[in-house]
Amino acid sequence: MELRHLRSFVVTAEELHVGRAAGRLHLTQPSLSRQIAALERDLGVELFSRVRRRLGLTPAGEIFLASAKDLVRRADQAVTDARTAERGELGTLRLRFVQSATHDALPRLLGAFRRAHPGVVLNLETMTTLRQIALLRAGEIDVGLLRLPIDEPTVATRVISRDPLVVALPAGHPLAARARLPLRALAGEPFVLYTRASGPSVHDAIVGHCVAAGFTPRIIQEAADVQTIVSLVAAGLGVSLLIAPTPPSAQDAVVYRPLTDRLPRWDLALAWPAASTAPVLVRFLAVAGEAY
Template identity: 35%
Template sequence: MEFRHLRYFLVLAEELHFGRAARRLSISQPPLSLNIQQLEASVGARLFTRNSKQVVLTAAGQAFVPAARALLEQAAQAASHARDVGQGMAGSLAIGFAGTMLYSGLPKILERFQARHPLLRLMLKELSSSEQLMELVQDRLDLGFVHTTRVPPELSEILVARQAFVCCLPAGHALARKRTLSLPQLQGEPFAVVSRTVSPDYHERIMAICTEAGFYPEIRYELRHWLSVVSLVSQGMGVALVPAALQQSAMAGTAFVPLQQATTPYDTHCLWKTSRDNPALAAFVSAVRAASTPPRGNAR
């Protein structure tokens, strides 16, 4: 049984006349009759009775009409879906992200992309930068947003955003109303940080910033998520150096004060496996490029 047989059958079932059906199909009557015979042989039942005056659907033919129509509709839908996937218009993408991306433009990127690609399903996973690298290399993520410079050679990257560090303080802290503060003013304060195992780059950056300012930070709390760090500070339990985007969290009980010293910026990179041949991934990468604020020269 071929899809051609089904199309010919349905046209003949509507016309109940070989001549009219052949004209609609732009073929002559003999090929139409042959195809109907082949279909009946495949089905194992007569689908039409015909004589010199009329063509009539048999009971088997009447029962076969909705099934044949459904088969053709399913085939058309399958072909349409395959085209959409091939053109990057449908399918799914697994996207990893570090928590600060919720305040660094990711929601806007997702909203704009989804509006243009409504058939694409975006699946988001909040993971640390190191976890994302592992998932990307092992093809369990299509794309990730990370805060690390330790990028495996098989991954491509775009510098998505660059932001300064600010000091996060309890709202009642003596330094909370300062316009700016100097890093040495934090000496002796209990620090809250994202743990070294979760974000080694950030952890090392905080150590370097403080030691360059002349003191070693007293790290009292190591947490897995940025919002956990901010939440702990809001309870008056410590201070933290955090990416400026976290000011948008607007968590009650916190104050964010810029630093007087210039520090190495906190960069966000979008990564994906260079060898992945996925039109949907290519479309998403293009959307990320368009939304990225750094100069295009930072992409490779």
Template identity: 35%
Template sequence: MDLEPRLLRYFIAVAEERHFSRAAARLHLSQPPLSYAIRQLESTLGVRLLERTSRHVALTEAGRVLYREAQALLRQSEAIGTLVQRVDAGLRGRLRIGFVGSMLYRGLPDLLAAMRAALPDVEHVLTELNSHDQVEAVRRGEQDLGFIHANPAPAEVQTQDLMAEPFVLCVPDTHPLARRRRVQLLELEDDDFILFAREASPSYHETVLSLCVTAGFHPVIRHEVRHWLSVAALVSQGLGVSVVPACLARSGLAGTKFIAFEHQARSVSQMIWPRESDSPLLRMAVSLAQKHYGENRQTRR
């Protein structure tokens, strides 16, 4: 049985005022339409809700039950309306966010804090994934927003560069070059290298190979992994050396040293999201990220 919220509001006013004239004035109505509305409500329910006399109005037992439930129904209706409006405005909902590990040292924690402050009723579901897997997850609609190392993306995926930084060498702290502040990449030609797997980040893999070839050698790749912190962790255990984004120097990982070397390549971070999405929440999140990294770029200059 559908009860119009309008009729319930009219009934509540009469129940609380116990007088049709006062209830009508409260509702900014004349008394006849109000009396008709209450009779319509009683007819719909098939029960008498009010005992009427010339001097006052009293609730029947059914009227007392309806009064209690009508208040709850209207509160729920208002809450649902507010919820839907906030979702439509992008203020409520759920964001599925992917990230590569190095983004933890490229401003992502501060961005997430800003998002929580701006969108306190939004649930953030975070997943660490390599760049390739994130691109595919966004393409398939399994992820709303991603933070990756620059990678080729299909037409369904929108990309935006966020920041760029140089690469550095990552070596064990026991390495003969560990005390140097700057080295030539060629000095590591006899070392074993630890790299991202080609299928996990094709662009990074090719960039490192290109840097080594330009320096005059082909690296011996002993280990391939799928996460940045795994690269640094294997280096810290003395299992090889690597070329990583400069931000990893802020990881504080024991057993590693980060050393500058001469090169022109840059590690570029990107934000990705579904190109055709019409989600107000996603638009707001993208805008917050653009503002956050735009301000950070200005600060670094």
């Protein structure tokens, strides 16, 4: 049973006139009649009857018409969906992101992409840079938002922001009264930091900056995510150094202060398999280029 035969049947059933149906289908009348006859042979039933030279549907034809219309509609939709997916306007985008991207970059990118391509399903999950690199290398995700530097030749990157470290202080802390702080002002303070397992480069860099400023940070608590760190700072357990932009917090709980030290900034980058030509990825990168 061929799709073109089904389409010819549906149009003929709608017109109940071979000449008009042939005109709609851009076929000759003999060609249309052969297609209807072939469909009837495939089904083993008669679909049309002629009474006093008028074309009509048989009981079997009336029952078959609803299913035939549905099959033709679904086939047309499948073609449309395939062509739309080829343009990157349908499908699924598998995106992973570091938590520090959730306060500005992620909502900006996703908002712009959703407005441009509402038909694409977003598969999202927070993930460390190291884990993202492994999945990008394996082709198991389409794009990541991660922190540079990385050393992976199969992964392409594009920097979208360069973010500073800032101090997080309990709102009632004596240093909170100052607009800016030198890093050495935190010597002797208890620290709440990222666990090294969740981000060794960030953890090691913060400790290294403190040592360069003349002290070793006294780490009394570690946490895997920034929101937990902020909650612990708000509870008065210690101070912290975080990559901006920072999560929102009530001013009577935690305050953020910039550093006077000239420290390297942290590059936030889009990353994707360098060999990928997936249409949905191409569309996302184009939207990202406009957003940044």
